[in-house]
Amino acid sequence: MSGFNLAELMPFYLDETDEHxxxxxxxxxxxxxxxxxARALQEAFRMFHSIKGxxxxxxxxxxxxxxxxxxxLFEQLRSKKRQLGRPDLELTFRCLDTLRDFHRDLRAHGQSPTDLSALTAEVEAAVRGAPAPPATAAIATEPPPIVPAPVSVPISAPASPPPAACFDxxxxxxxxxxxxxxxPLADMKARLVLNRLSSRARVISTDPPVEKLDEVDPLSRFTVVLAADAAADELRALxxxxxxxxxxxQSAEQSRAPKPELEPQPEPGAVEPATSDAAAPDESPAPAAAPEAPAPAAAAHHSRKPRVAETIRVDSDRLDHLMNLAGELVITRARFVAIARGLEELFRGSGAQAELPRVRxxxxxxxALAEAIHGLGRVSDGLQKGVLDTRMVPIGxxxxxxxxxxRDLSVSSGKEVNLKIGGEKTELDKRMIDELSDPLIHMVRNAVDHGLEPPAEREAAGKPRGGTVTLQASHRGNSVVITVSDDGRGIDCERIRKKIVSKGLVDEGPARELSDRDLVAYIWHPGLSTAETITEISGRGVGMDIVKARIENLSxxxxxxxxxxxGTTFxxxxxxxxxxxxxxxxxxYDETYAIPLDHIDEIVEIRPEQVYRVQGRPAIEIRKRIVALxxxxxxxxxxxxPHPASPNGHAGPTPETNGAGHPDDSHSxxxxxxxxxxxxxxxxxxxxLIGMQEVVLKSLEKNFRSISGLSGASILGNGRVSLILDLDTVIDMVGR
Amino acid sequence: MFAGSRNAPTTEGAPRPGDASPVIQLVGFRLDNEDYAIAITRIQEIILMKPITRLPQVPDFIEGLINLRGSVIPIVNLRKRFGLPAREVDDETRIIVVNVHDRTVGCVVDAVTQVMRINRDQIQPPPLSVMAVAHQYLSGLARLDDRLLIILDIDRLFDEPSLAVGTG
Known part of the structure; x- marks a missing residue:
């Protein structure tokens, strides 16, 4: 045990346990x-076993x-020595919560004050109180063999971990x-492998045969056929x-039929013979097996499992580092492009003396440089995208x-709630997913607590008793859109109106003037909650402002x-x-700014006479719509x-009156x-206009602080810093 | 690195009375004909003036941002910060890059003079308001030959709302 460093294993342990x-x-x-x-029982059993191990x-x-x-406990349930009742379920849920807290503390502080002993005693009592005495000794050590475990273990599920009994x-x-x-000395290595394997199982044959080992040169592979019931992992280790x-x-069966899941060969004992039309073998080996035959059911489930992609755990700091390097590469490439352009112009200018062969x-x-840069561009784009992809994970x-x-909310609130999930394959940056968790939880709680009505009220309104909360994700251009919606009572604007007046946020007169849209915006105001009663979970009037801040922090x-x-949709x-x-x-003015493409509708040229005045402010007509300029x-x-390079940078009239009058200053x-x-x-x-470019976002907070109206900075091909406009905020600032 | 650096203080941070080592190393620089110094332990590097991207919504002593080998760092003009008259950039103008509060910040100074070693007991506590620099940003004064050296406490200098996160 002293062989490895436990501290190094800790992150892997925590990640794995979280997953379990x-x-x-x-x-x-x-x-x-x-x-x-049965499948869920089996999974639960296996996962508790894994955490234990x-x-x-x-x-x-x-x-x-x-x-x-x-x-x-789950061994009893799994082996049908016990029926799963509500108390067991609740107890297990409590255990999970406690285990989660325990590991969260472990991750944060390296230790946990959570005491598990009371719960442990409870579970132990439950196990002992079981109708039939549990065979604890039998299950304590080894993972359960998936009994007869027939043959149709697809090779294409390499990362699914069940302790594969890989024998036919x-x-x-x-x-x-x-x-x-x-x-060198491959034949010696082959003998060593054979020796080690024979310590565990009887050797039936080898290929090439042992006596011919030194004749085969070079020896690239060595195959041993064993009569073994050992787990694949064990043999692999040997x-x-x-x-x-x-x-x-491989089991002998697999080597015969490499893609069993594609070939509907009914295996004796695995699936009913084709005589019964209910179990006619077809492409999908789905739930053909009856629940009375647990083993084939397990096998069928196994082969139905989608292919699990092979994964690797990587410290996210390392990815961040790669990401930065890829970003640097993009910047360096832009720099090369700029240099090549400069050179080209230089030589174009010297065309008159083209008789000089050296110029030619x-x-x-x-x-050639331009071509090389083009090639570099392809590689750096690919690298950048590749590194980016490593950070992308599905939101599912x-x-x-x-x-x-x-489930918990529905129990605690006494409301019936269904959850609908859509677009779970939508991928976004891992860090973003981590940061999204809290805001989403708050929104979902809000939807259940404040949005959905109690069942009776829903029925009275002609709605189904159970309310629905929907989580949906999708890609839209360069953005990901996530919606949290409910089919509840919606936001009562009149109530907000009363509330903001009673809280003294707005005077009664002006409050009467506010549109519904203005009123709804007050839900983001700190200290305003529309719930009638304060519940344990939400309703303290803190949160929506934090939700907004968190999401804005993620740009x-x-x-x-x-x-x-x-209903309400966020x-x-x-x-x-x-x-x-x-x-x-x-x-x-004199600075280069980056405007995110996904905020740009179009680019137009205007002449001064095309600028209108709306209440003294300049505006232009874009596709029959008047927009502020x-x-x-x-x-x-x-x-x-004002900016020194701006038209009113030199002690002119205030920008209030003339800054927007900008277009009047120029006749072009x-x-x-x-x-x-x-x-x-x-x-x-x-x-x-300078051009389109992928820019690497550098945060201003890292060495300075956030600036409203800017989402960050980026480094240009010429090495200078450009500022990235945060248009959501800029547009807000214009409205003010 | 510097002569006699074996005896150099190993303490981090600004020189403050009470630090163990009797000798501190300082980097001297000039602002409007006055001599200033910052503890060498806080200085990351000293670079030539380079193009600065102007930032909106910040006080005028924040000149803007530069690219320091891929990092974007803010540049503070110490003349403007201390309310001294403006001066054109010339060959002597330097940016002193310091590490403060886990950040990297550049300070524009008229010129960098020398690296010096000073005994802690040579440093006097700052008198109240004798110079342009508010006394809370000073960690002390020292007499150097016939000149007065103003030792800045850069932690306090950058410990103010205009440089802090979240006040945008």
Whole structure:
């Protein structure tokens, strides 16, 4: 045990245990629906077993003891010595919560004050109180063999961990080792492998045969057929000697039929013969097996499992580092492009003296440079995308966690709640998923507590008794859109109106003038909660403001729409990744700004006479719509003054009166970038369009602080810093 | 690195009375003909002036942002910070890059003079309001030949709302 460093194993242990706890929650929820769900029982048993095993290694005895008894409990359930009742279910849920807390503390502080002993005693008592005495001794050590475990174990599920009994009916296992190329003394290694394997199982034959080993040169692979009932992992470990590049462990059956799941060959004993039309073998080996035959059922389930992608756990700091390097590469490439362009122009200018052969030669070199840069671009784009992809994970697991949240909320609130999930394959940056968890939980709680009505009230309103909360994710251009909606009573604007007056946020007169839209926006106000009663979970009036802040911290935006009596929908819009943005580079005054492409509707040129005045403010007509025309000078101040390079930078009239009058100053055409934040569209005056570019977002907070109106900075090809406009905020600032 | 660095203080942070080592190393620089110094332990590097991207919504002593080998760092103009008259950038102008509160910040100074070693007992506590610099940003004064050296406490200098997170 002293061989490895436990501290290094800790992150893996915690990650794995988190996954198991999430999986257990899922299994228990399914058991709550169907207490006889054999697959869920099996999964729960296996996961408790895994946690137990891992906790022993880490020396967490309390966890070990608790999971040991839980494992015993599920062994009783699994083997039908016990019926799963509500008390068992509740007890297990409590255990999961406690285990989760315990491990969360462990992750945060390296230890946990949570005492597991009381729960352990409870579970132990439950196990002992079982109708039939549990065979604890039998199950304490080994994972359950998936009895007769017939043959149809697909090779294509390499990462699914069940302790595969990889032998066929005759118990024959083929172990093939592939040696590293040009391995010296490969025949000696082969003998060593054979020796080690024979310590565990009887050797039936080898290929090449042992006596011919030294004749085969080079010896690249060695196959041993064993009569064994050992687990694949064990054999694999035995065969793993130095110089072995690859180990394959197969049952004889698998080697005969490499893709059993595609070939509807009814296996004797696995599926009913084709005489019964109910169990006609077809492409899907689905639930053909009756529940009375647990073994085939397990096998069928196994082969139905979708292929699990092989994964690797990587410290996210390492990925961040790679990400930064990829970003640097993109910047360096942009720099090369700029240099090549400069050279090209230089030589174009010297065309008059083209009789000089050296100039011609240099031109060729410049051309070659441009081609090389093009190649570099392809590689850096690919690398960047590849690194980016490593950070992208589906949102599904995050959504799945809400099944448990909804269940608990539905119990505690006495409301019937269904959860609908959509778009779970939508991928976004891992860090974003981590940060989204809390805001989403708050929104879902809000939907159940404040949105959904009690069953009786729903029935009275002609709605189904059970309310529905929907979590939906989708890609939209460069963004991910996540919606949290409910079919509850909607936001009562009149109540908000009363509330803001009674809290003194707005005077009664002006409050009467506010539109529904204005009123709904008050839900983001700190200290305003529309719930009639304060519940344990939400309703303290803190939260929605924090939700908004959290999402804005992720460079996202959140919006709410509500129809009284029909429900409320929160829409969260997030960039696909925090790190890289497609943007339009523009020059405004003397600076280069990046405008995120997903906020740009179009780019137009306007003449001064096309600018209208609406209540003294400039506006232009874009596709029959009047939109406000603004310049950065209207929203920003530089050191408390207009920008020195702006038209009113030299002690002119105040920007209030003239900054927006910008277009009047010039008789030539002006460029306007039409931008929107999903609700409001404005025209932003720019001095020059530079071009589109992927920019690597660098946070301003890292060395400075956040600045409203900017989402960050980025480094350009010429090495200078450009600022990235945060249009959601800029548009807000214009409205003010 | 520097002569006699074996005896150099190993303490981090600004020189404060009460630190163990009797000798501290300082980097001297000039602002409006006055001599200033910062503890060498806080200085990451000293670079030439480079193009600065102007930032909106910040006080005027924040010049803007520069790219320091892939990091985006803010640049503070110490003249403006201390209310001294402005001065054109010239060959002597430098940016002193310091590490403060887990951040990297550049300070524009007129010129960097020298690295010096000073005995702690040579440092006098700052008198109340004798100079442009508010006394809370000083960790002390020291007499150097016939000149007065103003030792800055950069932790306190950058420990103010205009440089803090979340006040945008």
């Amino acid at each position: 706890i999430a999986g257990l929650n899922d299994a228990l929820l399914r058991l709550e629906q169907d207490p006889a769900d 891992a906790s022993v290694v880490m020396g967490f005895d309390p966890v070990n003891r608790l999971t040991h008894h839980l494992e015993s 009916e005759s118990g024959r296992v083929t172990v093939t080792v592939v040696f590293e190329s040009n391995l 065969a793993d000697v130095e110089g072995v590049a690859e180990i394959r462990v 030669e240099a031109r060729e070199q410049v051309k 697991p995050l959504f799945e966690r809400f099944r448990r949240v909804i 996202g935006a959140v919006d709410v729409r509500s129809v009284l009596g029909q 829409t969260i819009r997030l960039p696909l990744t925090l790190a890289i943005m497609s943007s339009l580079l523009v020059r405004i 603004t310049s950065l000078g209207d929203v920003f101040r530089w050191g408390g003054r 055409k002006r460029i306007v970038v039409v931008v929107q934040n999903g609700e409001t569209t404005i025209g932003l005056l720019v001095d020059e």
